[in-house]
Every structure is written in C-alpha cells, then in structure tokens.
Amino acid sequence: MTLKVDAIRECLEGVIPGTMATASPDGTPNVAYLSQVQFVDSDHVALSYQFFNKTRQNIMANPRAALIVTNPVTVMQYRLSLEYLRTETSGPLFESMKAKLAGIASHTGMSGVFRLLGADVFRVHSIQPVPGQTLPAPPPHRNLLSALRNCSERLAACADLEKLLAETLACLKQQFGIEHTMILMLDQATRRLYTVASHGYDASGVGSEIPLGEGVIGVAARECTPIRISHMNAEYGYSRAVRESTAGSDWASALETEIPLPGLRAPRSQLAVPIVGGARLLGILYVESPQDLRFTYDDEDALVSLARQLGMTIHLLQMAADASEETSHPVQAATRPHGLPLAVRHFAGNDSIFLGDDYLIKGVAGSIFWTLLRDYTDKGRTEFTNRELRLDGRIRLPDVSDNLEARLLLLGKRLVEHEAAIRIEKTGRGRFRLRVDRPVHLRAE
Amino acid sequence: MPIAHEPLVDAGHADFLQCGISICIGACDRDLTPTLARGTGCRVAPDRRTVTVFLSATQGALVLRAVRDNGVISVVFSQPSTHKTVQLKGRDTAVAGLQPGDADIIGRYRDAFARELEPLGFGEVLIQTLLACPPADLVGLTFTPCEAYSQTPGPKAGEPLKADT
Numbered sequence: 163m164t165l166k167v168d169a170i171r172e173c174l175e176g177v178i179p180g181t182m183a184t185a186s187p188d189g190t191p192n193v194a195y196l197s198q199v200q201f202v203d204s205d206h207v208a209l210s211y212q213f214f215n216k217t218r219q220n221i222m223a224n225p226r227a228a229l230i231v232t233n234p235v236t237v238m239q240y241r242l243s244l245e246y247l248r249t250e251t252s253g254p255l256f257e258s259m260k261a262k263l264a265g266i267a268s269h270t271g272m273s274g275v276f277r278l279l280g281a282d283v284f285r286v287h288s289i290q291p292v293p294g295q296t297l298p299a300p301p302p303h304r305n306l307l308s309a310l311r312n313c314s315e316r317l318a319a320c321a322d323l324e325k326l327l328a329e330t331l332a333c334l335k336q337q338f339g340i341e342h343t344m345i346l347m348l349d350q351a352t353r354r355l356y357t358v359a360s361h362g363y364d365a366s367g368v369g370s371e372i373p374l375g376e377g378v379i380g381v382a383a384r385e386c387t388p389i390r391i392s393h394m395n396a397e398y399g400y401s402r403a404v405r406e407s408t409a410g411s412d413w414a415s416a417l418e419t420e421i422p423l424p425g426l427r428a429p430r431s432q433l434a435v436p437i438v439g440g441a442r443l444l445g446i447l448y449v450e451s452p453q454d455l456r457f458t459y460d461d462e463d464a465l466v467s468l469a470r471q472l473g474m475t476i477h478l479l480q481m482a483a484d485a486s487e488e489t490s491h492p493v494q495a496a497t498r499p500h501g502l503p504l505a506v507r508h509f510a511g512n513d514s515i516f517l518g519d520d521y522l523i524k525g526v527a528g529s530i531f532w533t534l535l536r537d538y539t540d541k542g543r544t545e546f547t548n549r550e551l552r553l554d555g556r557i558r559l560p561d562v563s564d565n566l567e568a569r570l571l572l573l574g575k576r577l578v579e580h581e582a583a584i585r586i587e588k589t590g591r592g593r594f595r596l597r598v599d600r601p602v603h604l605r606a607e
Numbered sequence: 608m609p610i611a612h613e614p615l616v617d618a619g620h621a622d623f624l625q626c627g628i629s630i631c632i633g634a635c636d637r638d639l640t641p642t643l644a645r646g647t648g649c650r651v652a653p654d655r656r657t658v659t660v661f662l663s664a665t666q667g668a669l670v671l672r673a674v675r676d677n678g679v680i681s682v683v684f685s686q687p688s689t690h691k692t693v694q695l696k697g698r699d700t701a702v703a704g705l706q707p708g709d710a711d712i713i714g715r716y717r718d719a720f721a722r723e724l725e726p727l728g729f730g731e732v733l734i735q736t737l738l739a740c741p742p743a744d745l746v747g748l749t750f751t752p753c754e755a756y757s758q759t760p761g762p763k764a765g766e767p768l769k770a771d772t
Binding site: 178179181182183184185187189190191192193194195197212213215216224226227228230232237239241243276292293294295296297 | 629631632633634635637639640641642643644645663665666669677679680681682683685687692694696732733736737739740756758760764765
C-alpha cells in the first residue's frame with residue numbers, strides 16, 4: 163500500500179525543516195532547505211515561493227522534485243517524489259500559507275526576509291519511508307475523534323443560540339483542552355466581525371470588532387479558510403488592527419466606542435476556523451494558546467468539523483425561530499419604575515448608544531436597542547418578538563437572513579456586563595421582554 | 608606567470624563545512640529525476656581542493672546510483688542557529704568506503720550537530736537517532752567543488768561564495 167500525504171502530515175509542521183532537490187535541464191542537482199511544506203490533500207503539497215532562486219528556475223524548466231520530510235518525534239524520514247503543477251498567488255491556500263509563513267519568519271528571526279510570492283502546488287507521486295533508526299511515538303494526549311463525537315452530541319442538544327455558543331466553548335475546554343477561545347459573527351454590511359462569546363480571558367470582550375481581512379481572524383473570514391499558525395508572530399497581531407481602526411474614527415477623539423478585543427497578548431499558536439451555515443459565512447471560531455505548535459493538522463480538521471456543525475445548527479435554529487415565532491401580544495402598559503432617571507443617548511451616525519457617559523454598543527444592536535426603548539417610552543411596550551424586529555423598518559438590518567439572534571445575544575450580554583438597569587429576558591422561542599428597573603430618559607444626539 | 612587556482616573553499620569555509628551543521632546531498636539521474644539524502648559528516652582535504660561527505664549507503668541508495676552514473680553532486684550545508692547556508696557542486700564525485708580516521712570525524716560530527724541543536728529544543732537522543740547508521744553502511748562521496756554558492760535566506764542567496772573576511 164502506498165502512503166498518502168495525510169498519513170505523514172505531522173512531518174509537514176516544519177519542526178525539522180524539509181529539504182528539496184531539483185534539477186536543471188542539464189542534469190545538475192540543486193538542494194534547498196524549505197521553510198514551509200503545506201498539506202493540500204492526500205495527493206498534493208504546496209511549497210512557499212519566496213525568492214526567485216535556483217530551485218524556482220529549475221522547477222520552471224523541469225517539474226520533477228524530491229523532498230525529504232522528517233517526523234519530529236520519531237525522526238522517521240520520508241522521501242517524496244513530486245511534480246510541479248502550478249503557482250497560486252491569491253486565494254485560500256495562498257493566504258493560509260502567507261499567515262503561516264509570517265509565524266515561521268518571526269519564530270526563526272526571518273521577519274522582513276520571508277515574504278510569500280506564491281504557493282507552488284505539487285503532485286505527490288510517491289512517498290517512500292527512508293530506512294533508518296526511529297524513536298517510539300508516545301501515545302496521544304487525547305483522541306480527537308472521540309472528542310469531536312462528544313461535542314457533536316452536545317451541540318445537537320442546544321435549543322437556542324446563547325446555549326449553543328456557550329456549549330461550543332465549554333466543549334473546546336473540556337474535550338479538546340483548549341483554554342482560550344472566542345466566537346465572532348460576521349456583519350456583512352459593515353464587513354466587520356463582532357465577538358459574541360469568549361472563554362478564558364479577564365474581560366469577555368463581547369461586542370468588540372475586527373475588520374474583515376485584518377489579522378488571523380479577519381483573513382480567515384475574508385478567504386473563508388482555516389488559518390493555523392504554530393509560532394508567535396508580529397505581522398498577524400490582530401489587536402493592532404483594532405487600535406488602528408480606533409485611531410481612524412472621527413468618534414474616537416471625543417468618545418471611546420471601542421471594546422478591546424479579548425485575546426492573549428502574545429499567543430504562540432493560533433487557529434481561526436470559518437463558521438459556515440447554509441452557504442454563507444456566519445462567523446469565525448478562534449482558538450489560541452501560549453504554547454508553540456499547540457494545534458496540529460488533526461486539531462484543525464476536528465475544529466473545522468465542529469465549526470461546520472455549529473454553523474449548520476445556528477442556521478437551523480434561525481429557520482426554526484422564523485417558523486415558530488408568534489405574533490406579539492397586545493400592547494400592555496408596563497408599570498413605570500421609580501428612581502434616578504438613566505440617560506440613554508443615541509448617535510444616529512453609527513447607531514452608538516451610551517448609558518450616561520458609558521459606551522454600550524453600536525451598529526445594528528444599537529439600532530435594535532434604540533427601537534425597543536422608543537416603543538417602551540412611547541407606548542409602554544415591554545414584550546417583543548424577533549420576527550417583528552426583523553421586519554421593523556426602523557432597524558437597519560443588513561438583510562432578512564441576518565442573524566438577529568446574535569445581535570440580541572450581544573446586546574443582552576453587554577447590558578449584563580454593564581450591570582445596566584435595563585435587561586433583555588427571554589420569554590419563549592423568538593420572544594423576549596425588556597426589563598427596565600429605572601426611569602429612562604432618551605436623548606437623540 | 609600563471610597563478611595556480613586558489614581552491615573554491617577557503618580556510619573559513621572549510622571550518623564551517625566540518626562543524627556540526629545540517630548536511631543534505633542531492634543528485635540527479637539520467638532521466639532528470641532529482642533525489643537527495645541526509646549527510647552525516649564532512650572531511651575537507653588539507654589542500655581544500657576536494658571535499659568528502661558521508662552518508663548511509665542504504666538511505667542514499669538512489670543518490671549513489673545517480674552519482675556512480677554521472678558523478679554530479681550538490682551538497683548543502685546549513686547551520687540551524689544562524690541559517691548560514693552554503694551549497695557546493697561537483698562533477699567528479701567518487702564513491703568510496705571510509706578511510707582511517709573517518710569514523711572519528713563522523714562521531715565528532717554527530718556530537719557537534721546534537722550540541723548545535725540542543726538550544727533549539729532538540730534532545731541529544733533525537734539527533735543521534737536521526738543520524739544513526741551501522742558503520743559498515745557508511746560511505747564517502749569525494750568531489751572537487753567546481754561551484755560554490757551562499758544560500759543563506761535573503762536577497763543574496765544564490766550568489767557565488769566569497770571568502771569570509
């Protein structure tokens with residue numbers, strides 16, 4: 163039986179660098195050390211094209227190449243016989259390798275030297291084990307298939323979005339031993355991702371945002387591809403992107419409207435995985451670790467599968483909610499609370515909301531909150547349904563398929579974190595109540 | 608008056624080639640299919656005109672077959688801690704068994720390579736296992752370097768080797 167590339171993926175992590183031989187048309191061999199060998203599928207690998215060197219000249223003239231890769235634990239070597247097929251200079255494979263190379267570059271002190279010009283894709287014709295001494299492989303820490311099965315069953319049992327997201331992060335901790343995790347949802351209209359759940363940080367960071375295309379998370383979302391980096395890297399630090407976006411905002415000079423993104427200050431391993439529901443990108447599942455090489459190809463496969471199920475479940479929950487929502491009860495006047503009035507300020511420019519001087523939220527969630535409060539103050543309403551909000555022209559929902567539940571969840575969490583006198587309480591599937599404990603005074607700014 | 612050609616490998620390079628650094632040997636058969644194998648030590652002749660690299664005949668069977676056929680070889684020496692990399696090419700490669708003293712060179716090389724990699728997080732046992740080979744299986748490939756390049760990653764990679772100053 164011939165070996166396939168998926169059987170030796172651990173050799174491609176770059177712990178022991180791979181070496182490559184090419185030959186010019188006159189038969190002169192050339193040997194090079196490789197900074198990156200990327201698994202593409204069982205019959206293909208991709209190598210980073212960083213410089214126009216002899217290797218490059220050779221494969222353009224003679225597509226045959228040989229590779230030696232080494233298992234970093236057993237030191238088993240494999241010789242691969244390759245044939246060059248094509249070079250990709252954009253798209254998921256390229257972006258994934260570019261992000262990974264940035265990690266490798268900063269780990270090896272080569273930042274500023276390593277720059278990905280292309281991803282050279284090769285067909286693997288054969289993989290031969292090189293005879294030699296090896297070390298025994300220790301047993302794995304955990305069985306990822308078993309972990310995935312357990313998580314899959316737990317996710318299937320979740321009946322609402324809040325529980326589903328919390329359960330996903332709990333599963334990652336308990337079954338995969340991953341301590342630092344977050345889930346971000348995509349806002350198509352503003353091309354930004356916003357954090358809806360996190361685990362393992364001092365501050366939850368719920369409501370914090372990152373632009374599409376920025377950092378590991380933003381690039382994974384833009385390309386809809388998993389991105390896994392096994393060493394610390396400066397180039398893909400996403401917190402910097404957030405600071406820059408703050409600096410560019412005309413708001414920032416007067417008012418602090420940015421919620422800091424949660425995250426380790428110096429993660430050494432990062433993995434961002436797209437959450438796809440139906441055929442749409444819904445968001446990103448992001449995990450990180452202070453340890454080098456924490457996430458393997460197998461972890462990536464497991465988390466991609468988990469995120470796939472998460473996406474489908476979000477999609478199904480939303481469809482079920484749409485189908486089962488009841489119409490609103492007749493308007494009934496709520497009892498007005500007593501006490502010191504709370505000033506709620508709304509800035510129409512970006513739908514940002516301030517409770518007194520404290521920034522709460524902006525965007526669609528801000529617009530929803532303002533609409534709820536206006537109905538509350540004008541008509542005394544406290545009972546609402548998701549369906550009516552989805553159809554309400556005052557709320558600028560990007561489109562009807564927008565994940566309204568995620569916005570409400572975000573708004574609800576921000577109110578709890580602010581210990582605000584206003585809360586959102588679920589009263590049934592697709593229904594909720596606005597609980598107001600202090601008189602509110604609305605100010606349109 | 609004609610001046611004798613200086614060897615391509617100067618004294619500084621000779622020291623570099625013979626210290627504990629990674630060695631990889633490439634060859635190419637007459638069908639233009641390249642192949643390669645890990646080397647396990649290097650001996651530079653006192654006049655620095657020939658270089659011998661050692662490898663396991665079993666691991667390097669494809670390399671040996673190609674080299675016996677056409678004598679063409681390419682060897683890369685790379686220091687993991689500094690990324691300093693040198694590539695030598697030869698066209699007159701001869702395959703031979705070990706000479707007296709070669710086993711000691713190989714033993715010292717393995718120890719030095721393990722010491723080089725220890726600070727990078729690789730254990731001694733790992734490196735010794737990677738380079739392990741029955742003594743009878745070791746052969747030497749001796750060639751006259753006819754081309755030498757610096758291959759340290761960066762804009763100057765691929766430039767002809769210049770003497771260390």
